[in-house]
Amino acid sequence: xxxxxxxxxxxxxxxxxxxxxxxxxxxxxxxxxxxxxxxxxxxxxxxxxxxxxxxxxxxxxxxxxxxxxxxxxxxxxxxxxxxxxxxxxxxxxxxxxxxxxxxxxxxxxxxxxxxxxxxxxx
Amino acid sequence: xxxxxxxxxxxxxxxxxxxxxxxxxxxxxxxxxxxxxxxxxxxxxxxxxxxxxxxxxxxxxxxxxxxxxxxxxxxxxxxxxxxxxxxxxxxxxxxxxxxxxxxxxxxxxxxxxxxxxxxxxxxxxxxxxxxxxxxxxxxxxxxxxxxxxxxxxxxxxxxxxxxxxxxxxxxxxxxxxxxxxxxxxxxxxxxxxxxxxxxxxxxxxxxxxxxxxxxxxxxxxxxxxxxxxxxxxxxxxxxxxxxxxxxxxxxxxxxxxxxxxxxxxxxxxxxxxxxxxxxxxxxxxxxxxxxxxxxxxxxxxxxxxxxxxxxxxxxxxxxxxxxxxxxxxxxxxxxx
Amino acid sequence: xxxxxxxxxxxxxxxxxxxxxxxxxxxxxxxxxxxxxxxxxxxxxxxxxxxxxxxxxxxxxxxxxxxxxxxxxxxxxxxxxxxxxxxxxxxxxxxxxxxxxxxxxxxxxxxxxxxxxxxxxxxxxxxxxxxxxxxxx
Numbered sequence: 328x329x330x331x332x333x334x335x336x337x338x339x340x341x342x343x344x345x346x347x348x349x350x351x352x353x354x355x356x357x358x359x360x361x362x363x364x365x366x367x368x369x370x371x372x373x374x375x376x377x378x379x380x381x382x383x384x385x386x387x388x389x390x391x392x393x394x395x396x397x398x399x400x401x402x403x404x405x406x407x408x409x410x411x412x413x414x415x416x417x418x419x420x421x422x423x424x425x426x427x428x429x430x431x432x433x434x435x436x437x438x439x440x441x442x443x444x445x446x447x448x449x
Numbered sequence: 450x451x452x453x454x455x456x457x458x459x460x461x462x463x464x465x466x467x468x469x470x471x472x473x474x475x476x477x478x479x480x481x482x483x484x485x486x487x488x489x490x491x492x493x494x495x496x497x498x499x500x501x502x503x504x505x506x507x508x509x510x511x512x513x514x515x516x517x518x519x520x521x522x523x524x525x526x527x528x529x530x531x532x533x534x535x536x537x538x539x540x541x542x543x544x545x546x547x548x549x550x551x552x553x554x555x556x557x558x559x560x561x562x563x564x565x566x567x568x569x570x571x572x573x574x575x576x577x578x579x580x581x582x583x584x585x586x587x588x589x590x591x592x593x594x595x596x597x598x599x600x601x602x603x604x605x606x607x608x609x610x611x612x613x614x615x616x617x618x619x620x621x622x623x624x625x626x627x628x629x630x631x632x633x634x635x636x637x638x639x640x641x642x643x644x645x646x647x648x649x650x651x652x653x654x655x656x657x658x659x660x661x662x663x664x665x666x667x668x669x670x671x672x673x674x675x676x677x678x679x680x681x682x683x684x685x686x687x688x689x690x691x692x693x694x695x696x697x698x699x700x701x702x703x704x705x706x707x708x709x710x711x712x713x714x715x716x717x718x719x720x721x722x723x724x725x726x727x728x729x730x731x732x733x734x735x736x737x738x739x740x741x742x743x744x745x746x747x748x749x750x751x752x753x754x755x756x757x758x759x760x761x762x763x764x765x766x767x768x769x770x771x772x773x774x775x776x777x778x779x780x781x782x783x784x785x
Numbered sequence: 786x787x788x789x790x791x792x793x794x795x796x797x798x799x800x801x802x803x804x805x806x807x808x809x810x811x812x813x814x815x816x817x818x819x820x821x822x823x824x825x826x827x828x829x830x831x832x833x834x835x836x837x838x839x840x841x842x843x844x845x846x847x848x849x850x851x852x853x854x855x856x857x858x859x860x861x862x863x864x865x866x867x868x869x870x871x872x873x874x875x876x877x878x879x880x881x882x883x884x885x886x887x888x889x890x891x892x893x894x895x896x897x898x899x900x901x902x903x904x905x906x907x908x909x910x911x912x913x914x915x916x917x918x919x920x921x922x
Contacts, residue, residue, distance in 0.1 A: 329616050331563040351568050353690035355633075356626055358564050369629060383661075420564060448561035497803050514803040514885045521882050524861075531861060644803075674823050678803060682881040710800050 335361035343430030471582025479620035507617025515576030525685030545609035572687040643692035649673040804884030834877040871901040
């Protein structure tokens with residue numbers, strides 16, 4: 328069995344989590360995924376990698392604010408969290424979590440996701 | 450693995466075929482192996498070509514001169530120190546147990562190692578199937594595969610794969626990723642192609658352009674001789690990733706494409722002559738003086754502290770962007 | 786001019802084979818004739834390659850492994866391969882870890898033969914002044 332896929336399934340245990348995707352930031356490729364995935368996900372994953380780069384270029388470099396750790400996007404139904412694993416090392420993996428807002432809120436979801444991060448790739 | 454993956458048709462949105470007929474050959478052979486759950490090695494002849502190792506119809510490793518393997522990625526990126534690697538290797542490599550040894554020594558997590566292997570495999574597949582493909586055939590079928598498909602390749606008698614991906618990756622998934630990348634590159638302007646475009650750091654670059662650490666590293670390596678593929682082997686980063694990064698740097702004026710490799714099929718014994726030297730009138734004027742032994746004692750001198758491009762060749766190449774296309778390619782930036 | 790033709794052969798080899806970072810052409814006793822290098826000191830590797838080729842040839846004979854084809858050094862960062870070019874010269878090829886030595890051997894046969902031919906017109910010239918003899922060619 329894939330230990331990586333198992334690890335991503337752990338993320339789905341967070342309240343409201345619908346999907347979890349591991350993305351390689353340098354290429355935009357989906358490395359692993361779990362849960363209920365949309366058809367547009369490959370395109371979205373590549374865009375997310377670009378997003379992190381764009382944010383790093385503005386908020387990170389321009390404001391001397393340090394490495395980007397997390398980006399959160401809220402839509403009517405969903406909360407999308409994009410976590411940078413090992414920020415600042417250039418290790419280049421992103422965890423995207425798709426969360427149902429009717430079941431939780433961004434603060435709780437973010438807290439639970441961040442608690443999982445250190446053990447995710449162990 | 451991902452239940453939502455679909456087979457891609459290999460055409461870009463415009464309807465123009467992105468993948469070459471060589472790619473189709475690889476796709477066909479691997480699809481066949483996936484159906485038959487083959488064990489063995491698929492040999493791809495071409496440029497770069499490579500060896501695709503299969504277990505139970507899935508890909509466990511790819512060896513190619515066109516992209517760094519997982520071992521190079523782990524070591525050159527500094528993720529695992531060479532001394533620790535060597536110790537684990539000595540203990541386990543001969544038995545095909547290096548992955549288990551690395552994780553049990555706490556050098557890398559099992560999930561992270563699996564992620565690194567998947568990323569390296571995708572890069573290698575991109576280099577092989579996205580490159581020039583002449584022939585592609587399942588070369589060697591193991592006499593018996595392991596029951597659960599988890600064992601290292603080697604049950605047929607060939608050398609075990611150093612870091613097999615377990616469970617194996619679906620060829621369909623890897624090839625879909627290759628097509629995705631080819632589509633991205635096809636619509637990327639001012640593309641720096643990973644296998645053929647050599648770049649030089651622009652000494653005139655705007656002084657107040659902030660470079661990320663990653664970009665600084667690449668600028669330091671851009672000596673007019675290296676392609677993205679060459680830099681990948683030095684840095685442990687992927688060839689596709691570096692192609693994208695160098696393209697961004699090219700657009701920002703941080704590097705320039707100063708020459709290109711002509712990609713030709715490998716030697717078949719009938720091609721005796723090297724092609725005529727490219728006419729470079731500027732070369733005679735700025736060719737370095739004929740070398741002389743300056744240190745008759747033959748003591749090795751300490752290496753240069755940093756890599757500096759030979760000033761004459763870099764300079765004359767900067768003046769000669771885009772020599773006449775000898776390989777029939779379109780201008781860089783208009784397609785792959 | 787023979788010097789340009791030699792360099793063109795060496796550059797063509799680097800173009801053809803992924804992973805080659807530097808090449809150098811030297812006389813059999815280690816005097817540098819032509820260099821296509823950036824990362825390495827061409828004088829030093831030419832001198833060392835001469836010594837390596839000599840020992841390798843003796844070794845191949847001593848171990849009764851036939852005629853010498855290639856003297857190769859493998860490091861954690863790549864390879865150095867040395868080939869005889871005719872009776873009077875040698876070619877050193879330096880490469881990264883992605884270099885495929887089997888491919889290099891195949892692809893370099895034509896190069897070695899072409900270099901041998903190009904140098905053939907200057908065979909017998911004193912090895913003390915290879916630069917001068919190339920200028921005269």
